[in-house]
Amino acid sequence: MLLVDTHTHLYSSEFDSDRDEMIQNAISKGVSKLFIPSIDASYTQKMYDLEAQYPKNIFLMMGLHPCYVKENYLEELKHVETELSKRKFAAIGEIGIDLYWDKTTLDIQKKAFQFQIQLAKKYKLPINIHGRDAFDEIFEVLELEKSDDLFGIFHCFSGDYEQALRAISYNMKLGIGGVVTFKNGKIDQFLNQIDIENIVLETDSPYLAPAPFRGKRNESAYVTLVAEKLSEIYNLPIEEVARITTKNALSIFKNC
Secondary structure: OOEEEOOEOOOOHHHOOOHHHHHHHHHHOOEEEEEEOOOOHHHHHHHHHHHHHOOOOEEEEEOOOHHHOOOOHHHHHHHHHHHHHHOOOOEEEEEEEEOOOOOOOHHHHHHHHHHHHHHHHHOOOOEEEEEEOOHHHHHHHHHHHOOOOOOEEEOOOOOOHHHHHHHHHOOEEEEEOHHHHOOOOOHHHOHHHOOHHHEEEOOOEOOOOOOOOOOOOOOHHHHHHHHHHHHHHHOOOHHHHHHHHHHHHHHHOOOO
């Protein structure tokens, strides 16, 4: 049974004491492909180091996380552009809009988001969207940029049924992680109305660990628990959930 973690922050300091053990544990459980989103320039070398250690398992994205869109965002975007010109990446991400932490940067977050979508089109890459308290704002930008060459993943999807359908209408898969196992997560209440062909698995580790580990450190091996929950929701064998969601992920990350 092969699984894909489409979103994991393996460079996080929370893994400093046992990173190799954690990665090996994930691989041993069939989580053979691990996709790492970028945050800002300060993490780039850590990402490259991890890729060098696990070239068959780790695949990198490049982008500027919306929470790190600050006064120096043009400099950060230049870094993204430079790195994209030098080598191959799996996707542009994670990018998007976050209004949970700071609403004052909305204008420059939207500019950074749109610019990076345009980079994704230039390099024929998928995007990996981070959205928190910002569905309307994200859809506004996606509406401006919608086209056949816009595609990707709506990471850590936590919206409602209508928002799910709208995200899918922009050629996005829904990234489903630990939230689907939460009693108050709500997405489990309508997910079976969404064709599983639109779903990919993720952890967002070290954040958002699924039940029964909620509140503790998340890790990529726990994507198996997300698959188990989807097996219940869709009334499918877990092997079938793994097969379909892995196929879905690789249809987005075409060169991996």
